Amino acid sequence: MKKRMGLIGARGYVGGELMRLLGAHSGLEPAVVSSRQLVGQKISEHFEYPSDTLIRDLGFEDVAELELDAWVLALPNGLAPAWVEAIRQHDKDAVxxxxxxxxxxxxxxxxxxTERFRDQISKAKLISNPGCYATAMQVAIWPILEFLDGPAHAFGVSGYSGAGTTPSDKNNPERLRDNLIPYALTGHIHEREVSTQMGHSVRFMPHVAEFFRGINITLSAPLKDGVEAADIWAAYERVWGAEPLIQVEKDRMPEVAQVAGAHHVGVGGVSVKDGHLVVVSVIDNLLKGAATQAMQNLNLALGFDEFNSVKL
Ligand SMILES: NC(=O)C1=CN([C@@H]2O[C@H](COP(=O)(O)OP(=O)(O)OC[C@H]3O[C@@H](n4cnc5c(N)ncnc54)[C@H](OP(=O)(O)O)[C@@H]3O)[C@@H](O)[C@H]2O)C=CC1
Ligand SMILES: CC(=O)N[C@@H](CCC(=O)OP(=O)(O)O)C(=O)O
Structure with missing residues (x-):
């Protein structure tokens, strides 16, 4: 019998990607799918998932009647705690x-x-999925932390799906046409997230562009005396060389179009001059930046193969 999960916030871009992944999963099914706007429609009418089950508009009070192995919250920031409280009151075993x-x-x-905390995740009940930009930055920084001699500065450009489905300037096609919009140039939450996780100061300058999906991070940082490009490449190969979802790109510059629709992060474009490093990292914000990493983490926490449903 398959394990059963609930998805709250299914209508969003990330919810849609997760449903598509679940369609290819051998042991996990979306038993309860919730969206206020899609309530009453068949799951198969809206998602790439074959099921006649109806989409619900779940309330906190409905949680008590549901016995699920896992819950996934794909909601705007600030809305998760009330759901977590409702779920935990009724069931402390669900992931x-x-x-x-x-x-x-x-x-x-x-x-x-995932690639850093596999052991902890496989024992966890409560998992916070990393931010999209934050994942791309950490892939570039984590292996080379020992070489950095001061704050890293990350220039980020995201496709507009990163801004979700709620209308705003950042996903308004009129505003974005032939344009690049800088925003949150100091104090973006992913700046704090990466600085905290890496234990190293990172300054992050996000921008949003006209393309739909994908993120480019161009990271620049001072290096300790004597560090050369070969040291950086060797560290990436050592830490990421065996990782199916992280590709160290030695022979080409990583570009957004190479990862749009793909599960992996690409890191490369290493350039070192006068004690200064520049490196490029690209990711599909909706996949390894959100749904794919969520699937890896759920698989580990529920005892499946980490890559179940993630076609490599
Ligand atoms: N987009 C991205 O690239 C990434 C997103 N994330 C995170 O994933 C989560 C989902 O993102 P994304 O799919 O882009 O978001 P969207 O804005 O596209 O979707 C949000 C979802 O939440 C539901 N929702 C909105 N308001 C409420 C509410 N008050 N009560 C209940 N449900 C609500 C919406 O469905 P309905 O209105 O039908 O109920 C919709 O399904 C967010 O936390 C985001 O930060 C993480 C990494 C990358
Ligand atoms: C273009 C755009 O707006 N991108 C979003 C990406 C953040 C995101 O979705 O992740 P979390 O909210 O889960 O941290 C932003 O900068 O807020």
Missing amino acids: ILDLGADYRFDSTWTYGF
Whole structure:
């Protein structure tokens, strides 16, 4: 029998990607799918998932009648805690994975950067999925921390799906046409997330562009005396060389179009001059930046193969 999960916030871009992944999963099914706007429609009418079950508009009071192995929250930031409280009151055994930022600084939750915290995630009940930009930055920084001699500065450009489905300037096609919009140039939450996780100061300058999906991070940082490009490449190969979802790109510059629709992060474009490093990291914000990493983490926490449903 398959394990059963609930998805709250299914209508969003990330919810849609997660449903598509679940369609290819051998042991986990979305038993309860919730969206206020899609309530009453068949799951198969809206998602790439074959099921006649109706989409619900779940309330906190409905949680008590449901026995599920896992809950996934794909909601705007700030909305997860009320759901977590309702679920935990009724069932402390279910795995809860939050895709938003509400628990990324809470030490009672396990931070879901899969490639770094596999052991902890496989024992966890409460998992906070990393931010999209934050995942791309950490892939570039984590292996080379020992070489850095001061704050890293990350220039980020995201496709507009990163801004979710709620209309705003950041996903308004008129505003974005032939344009690049800088925003949150100091104090973006992913700046704090990466600085906290890496134990190293990171300055992050996000921008949003006209393309739909994908993120480019161009990271620049001072290096300790004597560090050369070969040291950086060797560290990436050592830490990420065996990772199916992280590709060290030695022969080409990583570009957004190479990862749009793909599960992996690409890191490369290493350039070192006068004690200064520049490196590029690209990710599909909706996949390894959200749904794919959530699937890896759920698989580990529920005892499945980490890559079940993630076609490599
Ligand atoms: N987009 C991205 O690239 C990434 C997103 N994330 C995170 O994943 C989560 C989902 O993101 P995304 O799919 O882009 O978001 P969307 O804005 O596209 O979707 C949000 C979902 O939440 C539901 N929702 C909105 N308001 C409420 C409410 N008051 N009560 C209940 N449900 C509500 C909406 O459905 P309905 O209105 O039908 O109920 C919708 O399904 C967010 O936490 C986001 O920060 C993480 C990494 C990357
Ligand atoms: C273009 C755009 O707006 N991107 C979003 C990406 C953040 C995100 O979705 O992640 P969390 O909210 O889960 O941290 C932003 O900068 O807020």
